[in-house]
Amino acid sequence: MLRTSLNNPDEFTFTYELVAGRGCCGRQIEQLLEFACAAKADGRIKALSVTDNPGGSASLAPVAIGEELLKLGIEPLIHFSLKDKNRSQIVSHIYLYQRLGLRSLLVMGGDFPNSGYCGQARPVFDVDSIQTLQLMREMESGQQPGGCVLSREQPQLRLFKGCVVSPFKATEAEQVWQYVNLLRKVRAGADFIVSQLGFDLRRFEELMLFLQREQIRLPVLANVFIPSLATARAMAAGKVPGVLLAQELTAQMEQEAAAGHSRARLDRAAAMLVRLKRMGCQGVHLGGSALRFEEVSYVLDRFAQWEQASELPDVVCDFSVQNTWSFFCRRENGELTETPLQPGCKSGRAQLPAFSQHLLFSRQTWISKLFGRFCRFCAKGERRATALTLLERTVKRLLFQCRMCGDCTLSHSAFLCPQSGCPKRLTNGPCGGSRFGFCEVHPSRRCFWVRVYECLAPQTTLRSLANQPHLPPKDWALEKTSAWINFFSK
Template sequence: MLQTTLNTPSEFTYTFELVPRQGFDRKQVDPLLDFAAEAKEDGRIKALSITDNPGGNPALAPVAIGTELVKRGIEPLIHFSLKDKNRNQIGSHIYLYQRLGLRSLLVMGGDFPNPGYYGRGKPVYDLDTIQVLQLLKDMEKGHYPDRRSTRNHFPPSRILKGCVVSPFKVREAEQVWQYAKLLHKIRAGADFVITQVGFDIAKFEELTTFLDEQGITIPLLANVFIPTLPLARALAAGKIPGILMPEELVARMEVEAAAGADKARLDRAALMVARLKQCGYQGVHLGGVKLPFKDIAYVLDRVEQLEQEGLPDTEEYDFPVPGTWYYFQHPLSEDKGKKTAQPLTPGTAPGTTRLHKLGHTLFFTDQYVTGRLFARFCLFSAQGQRRLNTLLWLEKTIKRQVYNCQMCGECTLFHSAFLCPQWHCPKRLINGPCGGSKQGKCEVHPERLCFWVRVYNRLDNQTTLSSLAAPPHLPPKDWGREKTSSWVNFFSGQQNEQEDEREESG
């Protein structure tokens, strides 16, 4: 089982990524199953991951291939993308996977939907990756709480939970958020981590150093991707969110193609795998297009040869992106001392956050009499429909003008430097960014800065990665509260918490 091999220190785990296409007949499916049969016979690939509508395009659901792999005796790792699922469907899928014997999930937000039937489909992103990992962790207990203080009971689930992180971000704000969110994911219940695609060896090393610094020993797999030249060109042009393809590597591949060096990309992958084994990774997640199993077997054989022969200079397989920011001082020093983290520089564009913070302190804490009086006013207004309607009009008028408020009913402005994720973030993420940004720009609207980069630039300049990763994460929104007063909901929640505390103490 994948769980066993990941947690066996003496084993180095190989997985490979299968990509179902649009369609369901033998022409689309048989090549995947043939690859699986050869991998099973070879024995070195411990699991085959199956993508879930990659690139935001509809494709054969991963469960279809997953059940076939189970029959063939090789473990499937199901990509669990959240772009198309609300929390009810998430629960339904988990029950289905349990029923079918699909025990391993790789939880990810997923690429924003691409235009399709009559245009672009409505993205869901009801829960984020942190919240789903927490849900799976709670379901392992056989129940989970809801907001009515009741519990849903069902047979405990047994699922190996993976998550993704990108150590390859170019800008400080992007990278710091990736590491902070990774810590939240691990705390929420992730059992293993797979990196995003990248080609910068120092960045791969940085991630293992970061986890060592945090005292975290979670199994970590490096993503080693083997692109064709056309795909490399597309990646360099930014056609796939979250992946940075260095121009230097594309130029190298152009030369190799002109020289007819067909195995150059396979040799480069083998060099990367051999180096990453030395970096402390527990395994490698291989991927690529137009790769028959014989090519993967060649890579694995070549890795074994390199371990005996030794590795050449890193210029053969190390391709950083110029201008990249590193969390640790770079180049990584070769001395035996502790690597030093770079000083962070949040708060470069604080704007008017001081005024917003003052308003929050005055009206939404009990630090001053203004907060206590405002709480009483809101709760009093909630007791009569006319008063409540007036309060709603007041809240909507103020917050729409100042924050472009969408009246979600559960305001999180305080947690995002007083920028509204319901308006500014296409995925409406409330616990940090997705992995789709490039050079600090939004995956969906590349002419704009990523929402969470903007948040980082407005934070207090004393903010640390530890404070960004401090528990707890924000729970899922209750969409039954949409268009209601977040002020009333906020103070009602405080009142309920106080009553619960009095009951427990009594």
């Protein structure tokens, strides 16, 4: 089992990512299953992960491949993507996976949907990965959504829940938010961690140092992707959300292709595996561009050969993207120390709204108490409620581009509205798709949560952000109603 392997300190775990394409059958699906049969016979790969609409394009649901893998006798690791599921569908899928025996789930937000039938699909993102992990943990403890009681014959829910983090972000704001959300995911019930794919070993080391600093002992699977030259070029050009690839690596691969060194990328991956094991990773999550099992087996053979050697072979496997921010900096004596954070470069923007928030909504000032009485008075009459809602809509649309969700979270995002500012409408922090501080969905716009970071108080720390309680999912029954009335009616 993947759980047993990852929690065994004497074992280095290998998993591999299968990418299901469009259609329910055909040569591509046959190749995936042939790969799975070979992996089962080989025995070194403990689980095969199955993607869920990768790149935002509709493809075969992961449960289909997951069932096939169970029949073959190898454990599936199902990607549990949230971009296409509301909270009811999430609960339904959890029940489905429990019935089928699919216990290992990798929880992630997922890529923004691409254009499909009759144009652009509407993204869901009803809940984020933190809220989903919390939901799963509550269901494991016996609590059911909506307070319903299941019959005693229902077996106890038991999941192995993974979360994702990217240590490869280019700017301070992006990287701090990644670690903030990692701490929240761990508290929400994650059982293991999988990194975003990257090629900068220094950043893998930073992730392990960060976990050590925070005394987090969850097993870590480092994501090692083996790109083809075409895929590397696409990554370097920013065509894969959230992925940074150094131009030096692309140039190296072009030289290797010209010289006919077809196995150079495999040797580079094997050298990365050895380095990652020595850093303290509990395993590696492998992936690649149309790799055959024979190539993956070659990588594992090389790893087994080189991990026993006192010195690594002369294979360059560390490619850093230039001009990026690092969480740790190295002093002249070689000692690593934390880089001082510099949030709040535009903190003055939030001072007046924050003062108004305290004055009107703290429930402590006499003005707040008086305003609360006024809101409750308006709520008792339809015309008064309509007039107050119109006033709120006018004020907040002018100041905050408000969408009138009725469940306002402005004070948790430096008085920037995630409903209008973030394409995924995330209320607890960013996704992993930003690149050099710019949005995954609208590359010409700066990431909403980068802008939030710039508006925080200058004394804000990573730990103070992580210690803020994460917001629950929005109650969409309140949409288009007055958040002022709803706040004082609780």
